[in-house]
Structures are given as C-alpha cells and as structure tokens.
Amino acid sequence: MNTQVLEERQDQFHTVGGSAFEMACNRESLAGAVSQRACVFCGSRVVLYPIADALHLVHGPLGCAAYTWDIRGALSSGPELHRMSFCTDLRENDVVFGGEKKLARALDELIDRHSPKAAFVYSTCIAGLIGDDMDAVCARAESEKGIPVIAVRSEGFKGNKREGYSAACRAMMRLVGTGDTSGVPRVAVNLLGDYNLAGELWIIREYFRRMGVGVVANVTGDGRVEDLRRAHGAALNVVQCSGSTMELAKMMREAHGTPFIRASYLGIEDMAASLYAVADFFKNEDPEIVDRTACLVREKLTALMPRLALYRQDLEGKKAAIYVGGAFKAFSLVKAFRHLGMRVALAGSQTGTREDYEELAAICDPGCVIVDDANPLELSAFLEKEDVDVLVGGVKERPIAYKLGVGFCDHNHERKIPLEGFEGMENFAREIHATVTSPVWRFMPRRAGRTGGMPACLEAGI
Amino acid sequence: MKTGAVRVRPEPENVKHGAASLSAYASTTNACAVCAPLGASLAFRGIEGAVPYIHGSQGCATYMRRYIISHYREPMDIASSSLGEKQAVFGGGPNLKKGILNVMRKYAPSLVGVATTCLTETIGDDVPGILLEFKREFGDLGLPEIVAVSTPSYSGTHSDGWHAAVAATVETLSKASSPGSGNGVNIFPGMVSCADMEHIKDIVQDFGLAPTLLPDISETLDGPALAEYRPVPPGGTPLSSIRAMPKNLASIELGRTLSDRKTGAAVLEKRFGVERTGLGLPIGLRETDALMEALSRISGRPVPRRHLLERGRLLDAMADGHKYLAGKRVAVYGEEDLTIGLVAFLAETGAKPVLAATGGRSAGFAQAAADVCEGLAPVPEIIRGADFHEIADKAKDLSPEILIGHGKGQRTAREWGIPLVRAGFPIHDRFGAQRLSHTGYKGALQLYDRIVNALLKKTQESCSIGYGYL
Ligand code: SF4
Ligand code: SF4
Numbered sequence: 001m002n003t004q005v006l007e008e009r010q011d012q013f014h015t016v017g018g019s020a021f022e023m024a025c026n027r028e029s030l031a032g033a034v035s036q037r038a039c040v041f042c043g044s045r046v047v048l049y050p051i052a053d054a055l056h057l058v059h060g061p062l063g064c065a066a067y068t069w070d071i072r073g074a075l076s077s078g079p080e081l082h083r084m085s086f087c088t089d090l091r092e093n094d095v096v097f098g099g100e101k102k103l104a105r106a107l108d109e110l111i112d113r114h115s116p117k118a119a120f121v122y123s124t125c126i127a128g129l130i131g132d133d134m135d136a137v138c139a140r141a142e143s144e145k146g147i148p149v150i151a152v153r154s155e156g157f158k159g160n161k162r163e164g165y166s167a168a169c170r171a172m173m174r175l176v177g178t179g180d181t182s183g184v185p186r187v188a189v190n191l192l193g194d195y196n197l198a199g200e201l202w203i204i205r206e207y208f209r210r211m212g213v214g215v216v217a218n219v220t221g222d223g224r225v226e227d228l229r230r231a232h233g234a235a236l237n238v239v240q241c242s243g244s245t246m247e248l249a250k251m252m253r254e255a256h257g258t259p260f261i262r263a264s265y266l267g268i269e270d271m272a273a274s275l276y277a278v279a280d281f282f283k284n285e286d287p288e289i290v291d292r293t294a295c296l297v298r299e300k301l302t303a304l305m306p307r308l309a310l311y312r313q314d315l316e317g318k319k320a321a322i323y324v325g326g327a328f329k330a331f332s333l334v335k336a337f338r339h340l341g342m343r344v345a346l347a348g349s350q351t352g353t354r355e356d357y358e359e360l361a362a363i364c365d366p367g368c369v370i371v372d373d374a375n376p377l378e379l380s381a382f383l384e385k386e387d388v389d390v391l392v393g394g395v396k397e398r399p400i401a402y403k404l405g406v407g408f409c410d411h412n413h414e415r416k417i418p419l420e421g422f423e424g425m426e427n428f429a430r431e432i433h434a435t436v437t438s439p440v441w442r443f444m445p446r447r448a449g450r451t452g453g454m455p456a457c458l459e460a461g462i
Numbered sequence: 463m464k465t466g467a468v469r470v471r472p473e474p475e476n477v478k479h480g481a482a483s484l485s486a487y488a489s490t491t492n493a494c495a496v497c498a499p500l501g502a503s504l505a506f507r508g509i510e511g512a513v514p515y516i517h518g519s520q521g522c523a524t525y526m527r528r529y530i531i532s533h534y535r536e537p538m539d540i541a542s543s544s545l546g547e548k549q550a551v552f553g554g555g556p557n558l559k560k561g562i563l564n565v566m567r568k569y570a571p572s573l574v575g576v577a578t579t580c581l582t583e584t585i586g587d588d589v590p591g592i593l594l595e596f597k598r599e600f601g602d603l604g605l606p607e608i609v610a611v612s613t614p615s616y617s618g619t620h621s622d623g624w625h626a627a628v629a630a631t632v633e634t635l636s637k638a639s640s641p642g643s644g645n646g647v648n649i650f651p652g653m654v655s656c657a658d659m660e661h662i663k664d665i666v667q668d669f670g671l672a673p674t675l676l677p678d679i680s681e682t683l684d685g686p687a688l689a690e691y692r693p694v695p696p697g698g699t700p701l702s703s704i705r706a707m708p709k710n711l712a713s714i715e716l717g718r719t720l721s722d723r724k725t726g727a728a729v730l731e732k733r734f735g736v737e738r739t740g741l742g743l744p745i746g747l748r749e750t751d752a753l754m755e756a757l758s759r760i761s762g763r764p765v766p767r768r769h770l771l772e773r774g775r776l777l778d779a780m781a782d783g784h785k786y787l788a789g790k791r792v793a794v795y796g797e798e799d800l801t802i803g804l805v806a807f808l809a810e811t812g813a814k815p816v817l818a819a820t821g822g823r824s825a826g827f828a829q830a831a832a833d834v835c836e837g838l839a840p841v842p843e844i845i846r847g848a849d850f851h852e853i854a855d856k857a858k859d860l861s862p863e864i865l866i867g868h869g870k871g872q873r874t875a876r877e878w879g880i881p882l883v884r885a886g887f888p889i890h891d892r893f894g895a896q897r898l899s900h901t902g903y904k905g906a907l908q909l910y911d912r913i914v915n916a917l918l919k920k921t922q923e924s925c926s927i928g929y930g931y932l
Contacts, residue, residue: 031557032515032564034539039521061580061615062490063497067525069870083873089490091616095584105488125519125581129550157519157550157581376539377568380691396528399537403688445689 012372014357016364034375036323036396037350039156041124042068043164046413047244048120048152048171049082050074050195051223055116058087059103059134060124064156065089072413074195076222077202086110090126100132107141107149117225118148120171128155148225150174161325161351162243169248172219172228176252179229187282187289188214190231190258192249193240194265196221197413200420204265207275207421211293212286219245232256236281238263238274243326243351265420266332266428268304268339272297300422308339311429313456314437316341318389321382323374323397324411327352327360333392333411334363340429345386348374376400384446389436405444407435433457491851494795494870495821496888497615498623499577500526501653503540505627506575506609508677510698513571515541517558517589518579519550532890534656534683537695541565541574545581554582555592562596566606569693572701573607575627583614607701609634619822620887621797624653625725628676632726635704638734646672646703646710647760648736650726652717652743652799653887656684656896658905662716662744665753665902668768669761674703674710676726684896708734712760714753717799718742718833719824742834743799744901745909746807747776749834753902772903779907780811783914787813790917793862794842795819795853795871796886798827800900804866804885805842806834807906813913814839816860819848850874864917869895881916885909 041058045068049056058065065087076082088106090099103121111119121138134151142149152171154164189208194201201221208215216234217227237249237260249260261281263274279293320342322333327349334344347360348371361370371378380400383391391401394412401408409431411419419428437455441447503514503526516523523542530538541564543549543557562574578589589610597605611630613623628650651662659680666673681697707713707726713736715727721740730736744750750773754765790813794804798820805815818831828844835841843860845852854874865875865882869889875882889895899905918932 030564031544032541032561033544033568034523034527034541035520035544036524037520038524039519042521042525057489061497062493062495063500063522063525063580063615065490066493066496067529069492070873071528085492087490087493088488089493090580092614095580095616102488109487110489110491125521125550126584129581129584155547156521157545158547160520376537377691377693380537380693384691396524396531399531399535400691402535403537403685404691405687444687446687 014361014370016361016366016368016370034377035350035373036375036394037160037373039125040158040160040164040167041122041154041156043161043244044122044152044154044168044171045164046072046161046195047165047168047220050076050220051118051120051225051228052076052082053079053117053224054081055110055114055119056082056084056086056122057106057110057119058085058122058124059099059127059132060087060090060122061126062087062089064124072195073197073416074221074413075197075199075202078224081114081116090130095126095130098130098132099127100134100137103132103134103137104141107137108144111141111145111147111149116147118150118175120150120152122152122154124154125156128153128158148175148178165244166247169245169251172248173251173255175225175228176248177229177232177256179226179231181230181233184216184230184233185214186235187212187285188216188234189236189238189278190217190219190234191215191221191240192219192237192245192260194218194221194420195413198416198418200265200418200424203418203421203423207296208278210296211275211279212289213278213282219248232258234258235285236261236278238278240264240274241326241328243328243356264328264332266329266424267336268301268422268425269335270332271421271425272301304422304426307426308429310457311433312339312341314433318342318436319345319386320432321346321379321386321388321391323348323371323379323391323393325350325394325413327356329411330360331363334360336425336428339425340432342389342432344368345388346371346382348372380404390432405441405446407432407438407441409435487851490849492849492870492873493821494819494848494850494853495619495621495797496526496529497580498613498618498620498626499579499615500529501620501623501625502575502577502611502613502627503538503623504530504620504653504679504683505624505631505677506573506577507538507682508679508698509573509575509631509704510700511572511606511694512575512698513539513541513565513569513573513694515543515561515565515574515576516579517543517554517561517576517587518545518581520544522579522581529888529890533888534896536683536685536896538683539569539693543582550581550585553585554587555595558587558589558592559596559599562608563600566603571606571694573609575631576608576610577613577623577627578611580614580616583612583617607635619797621653621799621822625720625723628726629724629729631676631704632707632729635701636707636730636734637705638708645670645761646674646706647757648707648710648713648727648730649673649675650713650715650717651675652715652720653797654716654743654800654901655887655898656680657899658901661899661902661905665769666757668766669757669763671711671757671761674707675699676704676707708736710736712737712739714739714741714756716741716743716753718802718830719798719822719826722826723824742806742830743803745800745803746810746906747773747903748810749803749806750901750903750906769903772907776903776907776910779910783910784812786914786917787811789814790864791816791860791862793817793819793853793857793860793865793867795848795865795867796821798822798824798830800886801867802827802830802834803900805831807909808866809835809839811910815842816862817845817853817857818842819845819853819856821848823847864913864920866913881920883909883913883916
C-alpha cells in the first residue's frame with residue numbers, strides 16, 4: 001500500500017496496533033492528489049440547506065450552485081424551498097465591477113417570488129475574491145423585506161468542510177434567541193446534527209415522542225426558521241455528528257446556558273445510549289422517563305436482534321472498509337459491523353480531527369488502517385490488497401468498489417434508505433447483506449473461480 | 463438526400479415565433495447547464511492516458527467528479543491544485559507545478575489536461591506562462607504532454623468547455639510532419655454519449671475510412687469490470703492519432719452551432735488546410751443523411767447496405783408511429799447542438815417542437831433551430847442562457863405535452879404531469895445514461911421508441927380503461 005501513499009501524505013495514515021498514534025489531519029489537501037474532499041461552501045451548504053422554508057442563495061458563478069442542486073436527500077414534511085438551486089451567476093462583468101448590485105436584485109426578486117422565512121446568502125471563492133460587501137447588501141435586504149437575510153462566509157478556498165460547518169453555525173446563531181419561547185414544554189430538546197436523510201429524523205423524533213420528550217428545533221433536517229429562533233427555549237441540545245453542529249451547541253451554551261450531550265443514532269449501542277442519556281438528563285423532571293425509555297429500547301431490540309442474527313449467518317467473518325465524511329459516523333459503523341460478525345479493515349474520513357482518529361483507533365481491531373482524506377488510488381489499492389467484501393462510502397467511492405467487484409453501501413448524504421435508529425440498523429444489515437452476498441461478485445474477474453453456497457438468508461426465504 | 467451542412471449566417475433579428483431571448487432575471491434558478499471546466503475534464507477523459515486537472519480550489523473538482531460519476535457510474539479522477547487562501551492571494555503557480563508533479567508520480571499520464579476555474583482566472587494566474595516555466599524546470603523528467611485551457615464559468619457552459627479543451631488539444635499536439643494513414647478522417651463528435659461515439663466510429667469504418675474521434679469516451683467512461691484497478695482507464699484517442707490529424711483526408715465536426723467558433727476542426731483547417739465539414743449532430747433522417755453523404759464523398763463509396771437498411775427501418779417506424787406524435791407539443795432543452803439535433807428529428811416526425819431552450823449562449827442557436835424546422839414545422843420559441851424558471855415561464859402558454867432533455871428537467875415534468883424523455887447529459891436519475899443512443903439512423907430509432915413509449919405510457923396510465931392494445 002505504501003507505494004500508493006504520496007510521501008507527503010504518509011502521516012495521514014495509521015495502523016492500529018502498529019507504532020504509537022501519530023497522525024496529521026485537518027490539513028489542506030495536497031495539490032495534484034484527487035481528494036474526495038469538498039470545500040468550505042460545501043460544508044455550509046450541507047448544514048444549512050435542509051432548512052426548508054429558507055431561501056438559499058449562492059453568491060457566485062453558476063457551477064457552484066448547479067452542482068449542489070438538490071444533491072442530498074434531506075426530506076421536509078412541508079415546504080421544499082431548499083430543494084431549489086438559486087445563484088447570482090457571477091459573470092465577467094460582475095467580477096470586474098463587483099457583484100453587489102446583482103446580489104441585491106437577486107435577493108429582491110427571489111424573496112418576492114418565494115416569500116421565504118429567512119434567506120441565507122452563501123459566499124463562494126469568487127464572491128470572496130472580488131470583495132463584495134455582502135453583509136451590507138444583506139442588511140439592506142433584511143430591512144426592506146422584513147425577514148432575516150444572513151450572509152454565510154463560506155468562500156471555498158478558506159479551508160475544508162469544517163470551516164464551512166462553523167460558518168453555518170455562526171449563521172444559525174443569528175436566528176437562535178430571536179423567537180418567542182412561550183409554550184415550549186419543560187422536557188424538550190433540540191436535535192442538532194441530523195439532516196433527516198431518507199426521513200431518519202422522523203424515526204428518532206418518534207422515539208423521543210414515546211419517551212415524552214418534546215423537540216423544539218430540528219437542526220437542521222426538516223428544519224424551519226421559526227423553530228431555530230425559539231431553539232433557546234429547549235432544556236437540552238442533543239448533538240449528533242459533532243463535527244458539523246458542535247460549534248452551535250457550544251455557542252448556545254455560552255449565550256443561553258443550554259447544556260448539550262453528544263449522541264449517535266447509528267448502530268445499536270449508540271442509539272440506545274443516546275436515548276438513555278436524554279432520559280437520564282430529564283429524570284428529575286420526569287421520574288418515569290427512564291422506564292419508558294427502557295421499555296422502548298427493549299421492544300425495539302426484541303424485534304431487531306433475531307433479524308440481525310439471520311443476516312449474521314451469511315456475514316460472519318466478512319471484511320468491511322469504511323470511508324465516510326465525518327469520523328463520528330465511522331465510530332458507530334465500526335460497532336455496527338461487530339453485530340454483523342464483520343471485521344473493519346479500514347476506517348477513514350474526509351474531515352476527522354486528531355482526537356477523532358485517536359478515539360477511532362482505540363475502538364478498532366488491531367491491523368485496521370486509519371486514514372485521513374484518502375484518494376481514489378489509495379482506496380482502490382486498499383480494496384485490492386485487503387480483499388474486503390464491502391466498502392461503505394459515498395457516491396464518489398461507489399464505482400471504485402464496483403469496478404473491482406467489491407460490495408458497496410451508500411452511507412453519505414445521498415442515501416435514500418434510512419440507516420438511523422433501530423429500524424435503520426436493520427436496513428443497514430439488509431443493505432450490507434444484499435451487497436456482500438450478491439452472486440454477481442463471483443463472476444467478476446478479480447474474484448473469478450471463487451465458490452460459495454447460496455446465502456442462508458435466501459434459502460430461508462428472507 | 464438533402465444536405466444539412468451548416469451555413470454561417472448572422473443571428474436573425476426576429477425569427478418568427480422565436481426571438482432569441484437572454485435572461486431578464488438577476489438570479490438563476492435551477493440552472494440548465496453547468497460550468498466549463500466540467501466539460502473540459504470530460505473531453506480530457508476521452509484522450510488515451512490523460513488525466514484531467516482542475517486549476518482551482520478543491521471544491522470545484524470534487525463537485526464535478528461527483529456530477530460526472532453519478533451520470534456515467536464510472537470512476538472519474540480529476541486532480542486539483544487545491545488552492546487555499548494563501549494561494550488565492552499570492553497566485554496558484556507553485557501549486558500547479560507541484561500538482562502536476564504529483565499526478566505524474568501517481569498516474570504516469572501521457573497527457574495532463576489543465577482546465578482553469580473562475581478562481582484562477584479571477585486572480586489572473588498566467589497558466590501558459592507557469593507551464594512554460596514548469597517545462598524549463600522539470601524538462602529532464604520526461605514530461606507528459608500538457609494541454610491548458612481557459613475555462614472560467616463565465617466563458618461558457620460545460621459544452622463550451624468541452625469544445626475549448628478539444629481545440630486546445632489539437633493546437634498543442636497536432637504536427638504537420640506526422641505521418642497519416644491515407645484513409646484517416648477526423649471526427650469531432652461533440653458531447654454525445656459513449657454509445658453514440660461507438661456508433662459513429664462504426665459508421666465511419668463502414669465506409670472504409672479510419673476515424674480519429676476526438677475525444678473518445680466510449681471506453682473510458684463505459685469500461686468493463688476490472689481484475690486490477692487502472693488509475694487511468696483504458697481507451698480514449700491515442701496521442702499518436704491526434705498528432706497525425708493534420709494528415710487525414712478531412713475533418714467532420716458535428717454540431718450546428720460550431721461553425722463560427724474556434725474548434726478542433728477550425729484549428730486543423732487554418733493551420734494545416736484540412737478540409738472542415740460542419741454538420742449538425744446526426745439525429746434523425748436529414749442530419750444523418752448529411753453525415754452519410756459527407757462520408758460517401760470523402761471515401762468515394764456508396765452508403766453501405768447496413769445503413770440503408772437502418773434508414774429504412776427508421777423510416778418505417780416513423781410511419782408506424784406518426785399518429786402518436788402528430789402535432790404533439792414538445793419542449794426540448796439541453797446542450798445547444800443536441801437540442802438542435804432533437805428539434806430537427808422531431809420536426810421530421812410530425813411532432814411540434816414548441817420550445818428549444820439551452821443553458822448555452824451560442825449566437826447561432828436560434829438560426830439553427832429555424833433552419834432545421836424549415837418547411838416542416840413552425841420555429842419553436844427559443845431561450846438561450848436558460849434556467850428552469852425561465853423554461854417554466856415560457857412554457858406556461860405553450861402547454862407542452864412532453865419534455866425531452868437531460869435529467870434535471872425531472873421536477874418540471876413532474877409538476878406539469880407530463881413525461882420526460884431523457885437525452886444527453888446529465889442524467890442522474892436513471893440507469894444506463896452512458897449507453898443511451900441518439901445518433902445515426904439506429905440511435906434515432908431507439909430514441910423514437912423511447913419517445914413514443916413515453917407517450918403511450920402516459921395515455922395508458924391516465925385512462926380508466928387500461929387498454930391492452932395501444
Ligand atoms: S462555476 Fe467556477 S468556481 Fe464554481 S465550480 Fe465551476 S469553475 Fe468552480
Ligand atoms: S469555487 Fe470555491 S466555493 Fe465554489 S465549488 Fe469551487 S471551491 Fe467551492
């Protein structure tokens with residue numbers, strides 16, 4: 001594998017059980033490498049875009065906006081303004097003479113046309129370069145139109161996705177605390193860092209409903225501007241995928257005294273632990289909540305575990321590689337694979353921090369390779385060498401796996417099947433099973449000649 | 463057969479029904495096209511051993527890769543200069559050089575295709591200058607060919623980027639002294655599917671000619687399963703063939719809006735005197751007839767029986783299906799030349815193209831639409847620089863019954879409750895986009911089947927009887 005690692009990237013790898021943990025990360029991608037990473041703007045877009053009743057206007061050239069049009073499956077139960085792609089399409093003239101006028105006109109036009117509850121204006125590389133005073137334009141539009149118009153400083157070149165997350169959090173903080181919190185129940189939380197992909201947040205909200213916990217704001221899946229404004233009324237912030245919204249949680253603790261806990265809704269242990277942690281937080285307020293939670297978890301596990309056992313028959317001993325956007329997701333996935341009897345041979349992310357990777361190394365089996373910001377060549381070399389059975393990643397990784405006859409599970413923002421919660425765990429197992437046991441692989445050149453029986457699940461008619 | 467060669471004409475002041483409007487809005491909503499470096503990267507992918515390289519910040523390249531991968535379902539590596547804030551201030555030269563060196567080490571490319579972005583154009587990086595320096599500094603390393611093309615998004619759409627990359631490649635590589643094969647023909651197919659490229663090559667070969675298709679993505683973006691991963695996919699136009707283009711018998715360039723532009727064929731004509739034949743994208747009878755006629759003339763051979771037979775089948779199908787399509791109001795959108803080709807074909811079928819929209823801004827678009835409709839159908843409404851808001855705006859009064867274009871019109875079709883027949887790029891919501899055929903008699907026939915079936919499906923689904931024969 002070393003031949004595939006550019007020398008300058010050597011220290012963005014680590015093998016569990018090898019030398020002492022020493023890994024560089026969160027650095028800029030290397031010129032000429034084909035990074036799977038995106039830009040600051042992408043990070044901001046990811047976090048804010050599911051706010052479904054806001055206008056999301058990209059101040060920049062056409063491409064930046066076109067590539068991000070409706071690319072993620074963040075579902076809304078109501079308005080769907082977020083699924084539109086708006087931009088100022090900066091052209092040569094604007095680059096020379098500035099884009100402020102065009103931005104003002106675009107805001108005017110679009111706010112009148114769509115009557116959004118707020119507008120987010122994203123700065124791109126070009127907007128940043130030509131030095132438009134976006135704050136001034138936004139302030140003017142805000143006073144004219146009577147809705148919050150917020151500039152998001154997300155110039156692509158100012159770092160990677162993480163900086164984008166933080167710009168998004170600062171933008172949301174402009175809304176938090178501006179709404180009326182009367183009527184917010186005492187046992188209520190905000191759900192941070194979930195984007196309601198394939199309706200996942202609805203699964204989680206249902207759990208909380210059964211526990212007796214209200215939800216004030218979804219941040220940001222199925223999100224609404226009004227909810228964000230009164231989010232400070234919630235007693236607790238439950239933060240998933242801490243990379244993207246942790247900063248908002250911290251800002252809210254600072255400004256409004258809202259405490260937060262970390263959560264993950266992926267896999268069994270993390271899902272259950274997250275519910276118990278919330279129950280624990282409210283147990284003085286509502287003494288029966290712990291029992292209700294235990295009852296819920298028991299019911300779900302009783303349904304789930306026999307199903308998992310079935311899938312496990314066929315999956316025991318198989319190998320997985322994980323390459324996802326955030327390191328937190330990787331933690332949960334490593335644990336989820338254990339329930340399927342599978343070993344994780346590679347765990348990596350685009351944007352993990354040093355601490356993330358240290359934690360990841362601690363839960364992975366010896367021999368597992370930890371990688372930051374991998375490129376297609378490294379991934380393919382790894383898939384070939386380790387002979388893994390499935391790669392978990394995003395759409396950009398999919399063809400690499402399939403080309404080589406390796407199974408694949410889409411675990412990025414584009415997924416169309418809910419993978420969170422106990423129901424999601426079953427979906428996950430089914431997905432992994434479907435891809436790992438496919439007969440197609442036996443015909444692939446790389447695996448030709450290998451035999452295997454019919455999967456037990458198939459024989460059992462499942 | 464009637465020739466469909468493109469005539470260069472100034473843009474009409476006021477084509478009947480079809481004043482060529484550019485956007486009246488300051489904002490763009492749901493763009494119909496994407497930016498130029500994407501098209502350049504696609505074109506570079508169609509050159510043997512080439513690695514596309516985006517000189518800009520990381521996000522652009524990653525977005526484009528994702529966009530391309532979702533259409534072709536193939537690996538698509540695009541290297542990037544990964545410019546950060548510092549480089550945005552002090553210039554991206556050092557990163558560009560370092561980036562190319564890294565690509566050389568990892569991919570051992572025969573060619574690196576460098577496309578610039580809005581960022582590097584705006585900060586004013588002198589890419590040709592930087593590359594000269596690079597060659598001076600590292601000339602001892604056995605460098606790959608390096609082709610550079612300027613592609614900020616304000617220079618045009620993805621299809622403009624494609625043509626610019628092709629022209630730049632020809633300009634950089636073609637040498638008069640290279641030997642030619644005697645029966646070689648240069649074909650510039652434009653942004654068509656992998657299946658189309660394969661078919662166009664077959665057609666040319668059937669005339670006993672040796673096509674040099676530039677670019678040729680038929681294998682690089684529709685490759686087989688692999689035993690071993692190949693960093694650069696096999697296939698693509700060989701460099702030696704590109705170098706030999708000046709010695710070929712003629713150049714055929716497909717696309718009616720290209721005639722007044724600096725294209726690969728234009729470069730070959732101007733520099734080496736290679737005859738340039740500009741034709742429409744061969745979709746339907748007349749446009750394909752024109753291609754056959756040109757090939758027949760160049761080769762001195764009659765149209766092979768196989769293609770006469772295919773023509774006959776197409777015509778037969780058009781008779782069988784003419785009533786399904788008669789008078790059907792069709793809105794067509796997408797890349798300029800493809801849109802024109804589709805309109806040309808529709809006009810022949812008896813359908814009524816009511817709207818021809820493109821995200822591009824080619825001046826000749828409206829005239830081309832008028833030309834291909836002449837004598838057969840009224841000229842459709844035209845939108846250049848279109849987005850889906852304007853398409854919807856215009857289409858309100860036109861009440862189209864079917865949409866034909868890339869996958870991004872899906873939401874519009876859904877809103878209107880009419881079928882969408884997918885054609886061109888991108889198609890992210892269906893399977894097998896790289897294998898869709900549009901060109902040649904055979905491709906048009908497949909397209910015809912798709913169109914008629916989409917209408918039949920609609921009829922069947924919206925009728926309570928559920929006819930078993932339609
Ligand atoms: S429009 Fe310009 S800045 Fe945006 S993705 Fe395309 S090249 Fe990059
Ligand atoms: S121009 Fe900047 S903001 Fe736009 S996609 Fe590229 S890196 Fe991101």
